[in-house]
Structure formats: structure tokens, C-alpha cells
Amino acid sequence: MKTLDVVILTDTHYYSKKNWVDGDPYAFPPAREQLYRRGSEEIIRHVLDSLCEEGEPEIVLISGDLTNNGEVTSHEEMRELLRELKRRGKRVYVTTATHDYRGEGVSYGFDRNNQKVDVPAFCREDLRAFYQEFGRDEAVSVHEQTMSYAVDLTPEYRLLALNDDRGYDHAGYTDECFVWIRAQILQAQEKGMFVFAMTHHPVLTPSPLYKLIASGDLLENGEARAKAFADLGVHVMLTGHSHIHNISSVTSDKGNVFYDVSTAALVGFPPKYRVLHFDPDARSAAIETRTVDHVPGLDTDGLSLSAFTEKQFLGTVSDILTTAETDYEAFIPLANGFSLREDKARKLKWIIQPAAKMVNRLTFGKIWKLIGGKRCGISRGEIAPIRWEKVVPFAMQMAANLFRGDPAFDTDSVQYRLAKAFFVRLDKLSKPFASKLKGAGIESISGLLLPLLHKEGLPDGDCTITF
Ligand SMILES: [Fe+2]
Numbered sequence: 001m002k003t004l005d006v007v008i009l010t011d012t013h014y015y016s017k018k019n020w021v022d023g024d025p026y027a028f029p030p031a032r033e034q035l036y037r038r039g040s041e042e043i044i045r046h047v048l049d050s051l052c053e054e055g056e057p058e059i060v061l062i063s064g065d066l067t068n069n070g071e072v073t074s075h076e077e078m079r080e081l082l083r084e085l086k087r088r089g090k091r092v093y094v095t096t097a098t099h100d101y102r103g104e105g106v107s108y109g110f111d112r113n114n115q116k117v118d119v120p121a122f123c124r125e126d127l128r129a130f131y132q133e134f135g136r137d138e139a140v141s142v143h144e145q146t147m148s149y150a151v152d153l154t155p156e157y158r159l160l161a162l163n164d165d166r167g168y169d170h171a172g173y174t175d176e177c178f179v180w181i182r183a184q185i186l187q188a189q190e191k192g193m194f195v196f197a198m199t200h201h202p203v204l205t206p207s208p209l210y211k212l213i214a215s216g217d218l219l220e221n222g223e224a225r226a227k228a229f230a231d232l233g234v235h236v237m238l239t240g241h242s243h244i245h246n247i248s249s250v251t252s253d254k255g256n257v258f259y260d261v262s263t264a265a266l267v268g269f270p271p272k273y274r275v276l277h278f279d280p281d282a283r284s285a286a287i288e289t290r291t292v293d294h295v296p297g298l299d300t301d302g303l304s305l306s307a308f309t310e311k312q313f314l315g316t317v318s319d320i321l322t323t324a325e326t327d328y329e330a331f332i333p334l335a336n337g338f339s340l341r342e343d344k345a346r347k348l349k350w351i352i353q354p355a356a357k358m359v360n361r362l363t364f365g366k367i368w369k370l371i372g373g374k375r376c377g378i379s380r381g382e383i384a385p386i387r388w389e390k391v392v393p394f395a396m397q398m399a400a401n402l403f404r405g406d407p408a409f410d411t412d413s414v415q416y417r418l419a420k421a422f423f424v425r426l427d428k429l430s431k432p433f434a435s436k437l438k439g440a441g442i443e444s445i446s447g448l449l450l451p452l453l454h455k456e457g458l459p460d461g462d463c464t465i466t467f
């Protein structure tokens, strides 16, 4: 079987500059958020341009959240860029997701004072015809209700472009849709084809923490679906939505493996996309991560795009930590930008607010004392150089690690050993609240937080997966 290369981009969140109604987007400081909205046009244009260079894959996949929030202007400009990509010889396949429409047909723009104003947006049904030429026109089968489709990229490769969007608080496939999915897989396999898929929402959680804060963002029955895909011979699913650069896997009871290859948002922190090289005969796929570092014409304070978006991101995390303690109402919308829903934020106030208060004041020396000084295995001499250092920047790097993937903090360092001992102590202290924590999806605090410092096993960026 021939090998196949594809590019996967996701969560491009294109935001047309026309949505700064009568205003200049660059007249205002960039919003502190995980996405760099006002630079989205430049970033996407630059990446699509670079994909047209010699030797780049012919096939480009985009797995949803094409636009900021479904603005008509954003879609029109985004589609024009995709049409241009096709004119330059690429084959482009897209699915849409919840950021591509608004139920009421209204999204937001900004007026000349940077205040929010209404702008027209697409409704979900508008997307069907609008992106028909990016996949469904060529499909061997379409699941009309969900707009999912199956397309034969070559006589040997079938892509399932699945639309798992079932409204703003639900993602997944109905049993009826899964019957269609199964039929597409079996039909392709009868012809000896290799099948892989893309869907918007995470099938497997990218980290234990994500499952806690954003369980509603995960695909319904994700693990069971993943195992079903694996047993059907579909081992690779390309996903987005979480904006987290991650690869997770699960093995079915029959011993078949499934990989959820989640790619970060192209216009966020970290600004990344991937190239996959499928080699079914070797039962493997080599995965390469590309970071968008220099975008001509884009003002990034003299920094690389990844450094710039990281700075914005860390600024937001810092605001979150401050408001969680001092202004919980201001904290809620900020945390919402990181997938913590409003109802959950309110429900978890009892733990979030005191936790933030504690974290904001903590120094490494205080932690060392709290967990018993040298009895925790760290000597006075080891702690001395970092005794007065605040832990907030360390905690912020943990948050950044969640998104960037491949956390590789030195496990021999004093900070890591101290953090580990501290989290284990918190596990013990929180035992009386075990059932409350379990109800919130927390097995243990150490299990939740240690993976943000050091990840064992499967890399998130570059690797070769085997199936
Ligand atoms: Fe997104």
C-alpha cells in the first residue's frame, strides 16, 4: 500500500477584521486570551501560503471551529482563503463545529470604542451549502443529519470526516450515526482500504485535569467509542476543540489501539499544526508538529508568534489567579475561556477560591515547611536557594504545559520533588472530602497535577505511533 501524507489544522478561529465595525483592530491592545483573534487572518494566510511550497502534502484537513463565532464576514473570508488554496492545487476537506454558527444568527463585533456590538452570524444549516465544496461534493457517502461524510482520498485511503456537533453542550454520535460510520468503515475495508478519521471534540481526555474542568466538552462515551473504533480497525482520530497539543491512546479489550491526536489551535497558544505520514504496511503513522513562529507583517512585539501568544496566555492565567481570589464574578468569564463552564465555576467556588488564595501567597519555602521540612526528603540546603521564590510562575508554567504538551520538568529538581511531595500531602489532607472530590471527577490531586509537570509515555509533538 502506498504511504499518504496529510496536513491537519484545527480551530483556525478566523475573525474578520470587518468585525471591528468602524474601528481599527490594531488601535486596541490585544485581548488577553488564549487565541490571537485580531492576527488570525495573517496567521492563517501565512500558514496556507507555506503549505503551497514545493514538497508539501497535497491534502489539507481542518477539523472544525473555522471561525471565531460563526460571523458571516469571517466565513466569507475564510472560504475565500480555502478556495485560493484549492486553486493552488491542494485538496481541502473540512468539518464545522460549534464556533461556526450561532443559533440566533448573531455574533459579536467591536465598535470604534472597542465595545461589543451585534454582527450577523450563520445558523448551523447555512454551513451545509457553504462548505459543500470542501469535502461533501467528493464524498462517497454523506450522513445528512450531521453533515458527516466519508471520502476516498485515494483508492487506498478513506477519510471519515465526522461532525460530532450536537449543540453547545453535547458532542458525540447517536447510535444511528454510528451505524452509518460502521458501514463506511466496513465497506472501505472490503476494498482493502485504510481508514482514518477526524472529529472536532476530544474522544479521549488530553489530561485528567481537562476531564475535570471540561467533561462536557468530551465526546459522549468517548472511551467506549474509541475502543469500538479500534476494534473496527480505525486507529487514528484527528481532533481539536481543546486547543491542547496532545496525543492520547487507549487499548480495547481485544488488544486494538486507538490514538486521539489532538492538535492545538492554529491561532492560539501554542500556534501549531501537524503533518501525518501514514504507512499502513508498517502499521504506523509518523507525526510531525509544526510551530508557526514568524508571520510576515504581524506585530508580535518583536517576539516569535509562539513566544508572543505564550505571553498573552500567561497574562490571562495571571488574571485568572488574581480574580479567583479577589473578584470571583470577574474570574468566571476568564475561566470560561479555558473551558470551565459558568455553572461549574460557581459550583467549584468552595475549592477554587481558597485554593487561589493559597497559591497566590505560597513560596517554595512555605511549602517545604508545610510538608514537614527535611522530613519530606529535601534538605535545608537544597531548599535555601528557592526558599523565597513564589510558586505562582511555576503554577502558570503548569497551565502552559497543559496546552503546549510534552511537559518535561526535571524530575530530579528540587521544585519537582517538592511539588510531588506537596501534592501527595494534599491527597492525604483531602481524604475527608474524597467523595465530594470524586463527584467532581477528581481521583487524586497528585494524579491531576503531576502530569502537568512531567508526562510519561507517548509524546505529544513528534512521534511515530504504531497500531
Ligand atoms: Fe476552538
Ligand SMILES: [Fe+2]
Pocket (backbone or CB within 6 Å): 065, 097, 098, 099, 200, 240, 241, 242
Ligand atoms: Fe470547539
